Amino acid sequence: MKNLKLKSARAALDLSQQQLADKVGVSRQTISAIEKGDYNPTVNLCIAICKVLGKTLDDLFWEG
Amino acid sequence: MINIFWAAGFVVGFLVVIVLSLLLGSIFKKKKQDKSERTQYDERQIAARGKAYKTALFTTFGYFIIAALIDVLGIKWAEISIVLFIGLFLSVGVFVVTALFSDAYFIDSQKNIGYPIIALLISLINGGISVMNIMDGESLITNGMLNIDSLNAVVCVSLFVVSVLMFIKIIIDKKAVENE
Numbered sequence: 001m002k003n004l005k006l007k008s009a010r011a012a013l014d015l016s017q018q019q020l021a022d023k024v025g026v027s028r029q030t031i032s033a034i035e036k037g038d039y040n041p042t043v044n045l046c047i048a049i050c051k052v053l054g055k056t057l058d059d060l061f062w063e064g
Numbered sequence: 065m066i067n068i069f070w071a072a073g074f075v076v077g078f079l080v081v082i083v084l085s086l087l088l089g090s091i092f093k094k095k096k097q098d099k100s101e102r103t104q105y106d107e108r109q110i111a112a113r114g115k116a117y118k119t120a121l122f123t124t125f126g127y128f129i130i131a132a133l134i135d136v137l138g139i140k141w142a143e144i145s146i147v148l149f150i151g152l153f154l155s156v157g158v159f160v161v162t163a164l165f166s167d168a169y170f171i172d173s174q175k176n177i178g179y180p181i182i183a184l185l186i187s188l189i190n191g192g193i194s195v196m197n198i199m200d201g202e203s204l205i206t207n208g209m210l211n212i213d214s215l216n217a218v219v220c221v222s223l224f225v226v227s228v229l230m231f232i233k234i235i236i237d238k239k240a241v242e243n244e
Contacts, residue, residue: 017244026106029167032240039108 001037005060009053010035023052074212105169112166120159127151142210149215153222161229172237180230187223190216 010020010031017031024031026045033039034049041049046061053060105113131147142150163169170176194216198204204214 018241025104027109027167027171028241029171030106030108032244033108042107045107 001063003035003037003060006049006053007035009055009060013053015053020049020052024048109168112168113163116159116162116166116168119162120155123158124151124155127154140207140209142214143206143212145212146210146214146218150218153218157222157226160226164230164233177234180227180234183223183227183230187220187227190223191220194220 010017015023017035018028021028021031024045025048030039030041030045034041043057046057050057050060128151131151134141194204194214197213197216202213204210204217210218
């Protein structure tokens with residue numbers, strides 16, 4: 001399932017996939033795979049993404 | 065009848081290529097480490113690499129099972145050395161392509177355009193050698209079986225397929241960035 005919350009949170013900060021990837025310390029393809037729902041990140045990576053985007057785990061990764 | 069000097073030359077040449085590849089690889093790795101440019105792979109890439117190894121392993125199993133069954137049925141289509149080399153090229157090729165399409169190693173394929181060009185060049189060189197052998201009157205088939213002279217043609221086809229897939233991956237990556 002696509003992670004549109006992550007995509008919109010990234011877009012809200014006007015960050016490209018590459019910029020977010022650089023800040024988190026992963027490849028652009030990894031961010032792309034998470035947004036497309038092709039890859040389930042570990043909790044460590046989720047936390048790193050949340051810190052960069054100023055969001056909580058619930059905001060980005062909890063499907064309520 | 066195999067010429068012993070030709071066979072010795074083949075084995076020595078093959079070993080020299082392996083030793084040179086390992087040597088150049090270690091020099092290249094050391095150079096990168098010295099410049100503190102050692103690539104750090106992320107968690108998805110490490111997982112993708114494991115998947116690529118697994119895919120290559122099972123492809124090898126499948127190939128050798130099929131090759132063995134064909135042999136048991138009495139169908140001789142290639143000399144044993146060619147059967148083994150094709151298995152080797154197939155497993156390496158599957159690993160390279162799987163790793164390539166899951167971005168297990170290269171983060172930015174646009175910057176690595178040299179690899180498909182090198183693969184294409186080696187493919188063309190092997191194709192040229194194969195054509196020259198045929199023009200010299202050497203046949204790639206003996207008694208209905210692919211012989212050792214067909215190895216250049218096998219390398220040519222394998223590397224050509226890999227290089228074309230590498231170019232396709234570069235185009236896919238370029239479009240992915242544009243459509244982001």
